[in-house]
Amino acid sequence: MRFYEYESKALFARHGLPLGHSGVADSAVHAREIAHQIGRPVVLKSQVLSGGRMKAGAVKFADTPDEAAQIYDEIFPIIVGGQKARSILVEEKSPIAQEYYVGVTWDGRRKLPVLIFSDMGGIDIEDAAEQHPDHVSKTHFSTILPVSPRIAKEAISATGVTGGALNKLTPIVSKLIDIFLEYDLTLAEINPLVRLEDGRFVVLDGHVDMEAEARDQHKKLLDELGIGPEETRQARPPTDFEIRGAEVDASDHRGVAGNVVEFDGDLGLIIGAGGGSLTLFDAVRSHGGKPANYCEIGGNPSVNKTCELTKLVLSKPGVEKIAVMMNVVSNTRVDIVARGVIKGCIEAGKDPSETIAIFRIPGAWEEEGFKILAKHKVDYCDRSVSMYDAAGRAVAKMKSA
Amino acid sequence: MSILINSETTFIVQGITGREAVNLTRENLDYGAKIVGGVTPGRAGRDVYGVQVYDCVRDITAKTRVDGSVVCVPPRFTRDAVFEALENGIKLIVVVTERIPRKQVAQMVELANLRGARIIGPNCLGIISPGEAKMGGVGGPAANTKTAYTKGSIGIMSRSGGMTTEIASTLTAAGMGQSTAVSIGGDAIIGTSYAELMPLFEADPQTQAIAIYSEPGGRMEAELAEWTQENNSRLPIVAFMAGRFMDEMPGMRFGHAGTIVEGKADTTAEKIKRMTEAGIAVAERISDIPKMLQERIGEAK
Numbered sequence: 287m288r289f290y291e292y293e294s295k296a297l298f299a300r301h302g303l304p305l306g307h308s309g310v311a312d313s314a315v316h317a318r319e320i321a322h323q324i325g326r327p328v329v330l331k332s333q334v335l336s337g338g339r340m341k342a343g344a345v346k347f348a349d350t351p352d353e354a355a356q357i358y359d360e361i362f363p364i365i366v367g368g369q370k371a372r373s374i375l376v377e378e379k380s381p382i383a384q385e386y387y388v389g390v391t392w393d394g395r396r397k398l399p400v401l402i403f404s405d406m407g408g409i410d411i412e413d414a415a416e417q418h419p420d421h422v423s424k425t426h427f428s429t430i431l432p433v434s435p436r437i438a439k440e441a442i443s444a445t446g447v448t449g450g451a452l453n454k455l456t457p458i459v460s461k462l463i464d465i466f467l468e469y470d471l472t473l474a475e476i477n478p479l480v481r482l483e484d485g486r487f488v489v490l491d492g493h494v495d496m497e498a499e500a501r502d503q504h505k506k507l508l509d510e511l512g513i514g515p516e517e518t519r520q521a522r523p524p525t526d527f528e529i530r531g532a533e534v535d536a537s538d539h540r541g542v543a544g545n546v547v548e549f550d551g552d553l554g555l556i557i558g559a560g561g562g563s564l565t566l567f568d569a570v571r572s573h574g575g576k577p578a579n580y581c582e583i584g585g586n587p588s589v590n591k592t593c594e595l596t597k598l599v600l601s602k603p604g605v606e607k608i609a610v611m612m613n614v615v616s617n618t619r620v621d622i623v624a625r626g627v628i629k630g631c632i633e634a635g636k637d638p639s640e641t642i643a644i645f646r647i648p649g650a651w652e653e654e655g656f657k658i659l660a661k662h663k664v665d666y667c668d669r670s671v672s673m674y675d676a677a678g679r680a681v682a683k684m685k686s687a
Numbered sequence: 688m689s690i691l692i693n694s695e696t697t698f699i700v701q702g703i704t705g706r707e708a709v710n711l712t713r714e715n716l717d718y719g720a721k722i723v724g725g726v727t728p729g730r731a732g733r734d735v736y737g738v739q740v741y742d743c744v745r746d747i748t749a750k751t752r753v754d755g756s757v758v759c760v761p762p763r764f765t766r767d768a769v770f771e772a773l774e775n776g777i778k779l780i781v782v783v784t785e786r787i788p789r790k791q792v793a794q795m796v797e798l799a800n801l802r803g804a805r806i807i808g809p810n811c812l813g814i815i816s817p818g819e820a821k822m823g824g825v826g827g828p829a830a831n832t833k834t835a836y837t838k839g840s841i842g843i844m845s846r847s848g849g850m851t852t853e854i855a856s857t858l859t860a861a862g863m864g865q866s867t868a869v870s871i872g873g874d875a876i877i878g879t880s881y882a883e884l885m886p887l888f889e890a891d892p893q894t895q896a897i898a899i900y901s902e903p904g905g906r907m908e909a910e911l912a913e914w915t916q917e918n919n920s921r922l923p924i925v926a927f928m929a930g931r932f933m934d935e936m937p938g939m940r941f942g943h944a945g946t947i948v949e950g951k952a953d954t955t956a957e958k959i960k961r962m963t964e965a966g967i968a969v970a971e972r973i974s975d976i977p978k979m980l981q982e983r984i985g986e987a988k
Contacts, residue, residue, distance in 0.1 A: 298734060369964030392789055392793070392875065392876060394875050394876050394906055394907070394945075395906050395907070395910050396881070396904045397792075397793055397796045397876050398793060398797070399790075399793065428797060429790060429793045429794045429797055430794050430798060432798050434706045439791075467790060470788045470790050472789070472875075484972070492940065496789050497789060497790075498940075498944075499762070499786045499787065499788045499789075499944065500788040500790075503788070520938070520939060520940070521936070521937065521939045522939075545940075545941060545942075546938070547941070558849075559847070559848075560847055560848075560849065560871075560873055560942040560943045560946075561845070561847020561848075561849055561850035561900060561902060561929055561942060561943070562845065562847070562849050562850060562853065563941070563942060564847075564902055564929035564932075564933070564941060564946070565850065565853075565929040565930075565973065567930075568929060568931045568932055569972075571932055572971075580941065582941075582942065584849070602946075611739060612849070613847075613849040613850050613852065613853035614828055614835055614849070614852045614853045614854055614856045615827070615849065616812075616824065616825070616827025616828070616832075616848075616849070617710075617824065617827055618832055621752075640787035648856075649827065649831055649835075649852075650827050650831050653886055669856055669860070670860065672857070672972065672973060672974035673853070673973060673974075674972040674973065675974070683894040
């Protein structure tokens with residue numbers, strides 16, 4: 287879950303990282319006020335959950351408070367990476383002598399956190415690593431030993447930085463490691479961290495991602511930063527359909543009917559589980575089908591939960607048919623899912639035999655399930671029909687309908 | 688032979704009195720597993736389908752040999768449960784629990800490495816060596832497990848628990864049994880990756896080829912591609928890549944926690960390219976896997 291720059295900086299400030307004077311403006315008048323308080327030239331930066339702000343023209347400088355107000359109006363409407371600005375950060379403009387990059391993230395292969403440091407900050411770190419490997423260091427560190435400043439020192443020194451700069455950078459970088467571990471972050475990045483002409487070191491831009499699984503654990507921090515539980519911070523904001531999908535999942539603790547994602551096609555999908563849904567969604571598309579939604583059912587959802595999910599999918603305009611498919615199931619009962627989708631069709635005022643294009647869930651309690659499906663004249667198949675072919679049968683019905 | 692577990696493997700279930708763990712215990716016992724005890728703090732003296740419950744792992748390790756543990760406790764207690772197993776000398780730990788923040792997973796894995804132990808998972812359904820034993824929820828009830836899994840020569844590794852069984856069932860229908868199937872887990876950091884299991888399969892005379900289920904996110908397929916090239920592996924590998932639609936949807940999370948496209952290396956296109964270059968065959972459909980394996984086993988002979 288990505289933090290806005292101003293939230294990242296608020297987190298950094300709590301831990302004493304050096305930051306320039308700034309304020310978050312939500313109007314041109316407010317931007318003018320903040321610039322006036324700072325009393326120096328400022329930079330205005332659009333607050334979006336996306337990179338590429340500079341390229342999009344959403345970061346600009348202002349010499350006077352009036353100019354700041356004018357620039358606020360100019361950059362606020364700019365869409366960056368599909369995202370609208372939430373607010374504009376107004377920050378003192380600093381004369382820079384040198385830029386550095388500091389990032390902490392996870393290395394899934396080594397299964398350890400890694401500190402990435404470069405004395406060529408401000409640029410894309412992957413490009414820098416490729417073109418100037420001597421200037422980018424990667425230092426893995428333990429998650430069970432206490433954090434020690436020598437990790438930061440070694441990482442910085444490996445890029446050739448020495449003298450006063452090394453000693454001033456070390457505690458800043460070490461603190462970023464502390465923050466990364468303390469808040470279960472998946473990324474803590476300062477780019478750039480700068481040495482100003484007057485010799486001070488300041489964090490100019492910061493980017494923090496928190497692991498979604500750890501949100502509950504850090505509820506206090508999130509509350510204080512004003513990040514509510516409704517903010518999913520996915521690549522795009524959830525649609526009404528997706529919000530209703532999450533409500534269906536939360537309405538009953540038995541089983542999962544999760545990760546409902548809206549698409550613009552006409553074939554409704556009741557699919558599962560995690561890997562099965564990915565496989566089936568691909569299969570529908572490769573047959574030329576157009577899914578109306580993605581979802582993941584599993585963990586033996588109750589009849590009611592599957593019923594509500596079915597009704598939700600069928601409520602989407604243009605959706606007349608659904609395909610109900612999973613990989614061979616072990617923990618989910620075929621008969622319970624069958625009952626759920628049939629009930630959902632009936633409650634939505636539709637005929638299950640017309641509406642369910644295919645039912646392909648083999649596995650636990652399949653005989654009972656198939657009996658129910660046969661009784662309602664629903665087209666079903668067992669494991670002898672592959673996931674791919676089952677998806678093909680559903681798509682063929684859409685085409686002939 | 689098989690890898691990781693066989694009919695002699697003894698293990699315990701941590702969190703054994705929980706709803707899911709009770710089912711898992713039943714299913715494993717029915718399949719012939721040697722479960723030598725269970726742990727739930729405060730519940731010592733009870734039993735679950737005849738398996739004695741204890742307060743501490745050491746109460747069991749003190750009196751009998753314990754090869755492994757299935758950890759099935761809520762996320763906030765998982766790290767401590769794994770540490771307890773490790774500090775009592777258990778060398779194979781299957782972590783079923785999902786939604787564990789990755790810092791805690793990294794801590795478990797780091798301690799396991801220090802103790803010379805192996806973790807499978809988290810967020811997995813465990814291990815099955817068909818006809819020998821199973822350790823975890825893989826395959827579900829014993830009757831269902833026996834329908835899908837048969838003893839044979841194909842090793843399976845899968846980032847999805849459900850797809851482990853789908854692949855086994857497809858192989859069984861084609862008359863191809865399995866040596867050992869491992870549900871390795873769907874998280875961004877897991878105890879044992881494909882490449883880390885390969886030396887075990889390589890050393891197992893029963894195993895003649897490998898089938899893999901893979902998806903977007905992470906670097907595990909690249910690691911496997913490098914391993915097979917560097918080690919000139921004797922085992923043909925066929926991989927199925929799911930989630931191809933996700934290449935067009937960076938930043939969106941589907942399926943498992945580790946399944947997200949954050950950079951080019953996470954995409955299925957890139958993974959397919961890397962694996963193909965390393966001589967790993969990539970299947971378009973699950974149903975293509977048996978034939979592709981047969982062709983490659985034929986060539987290898």
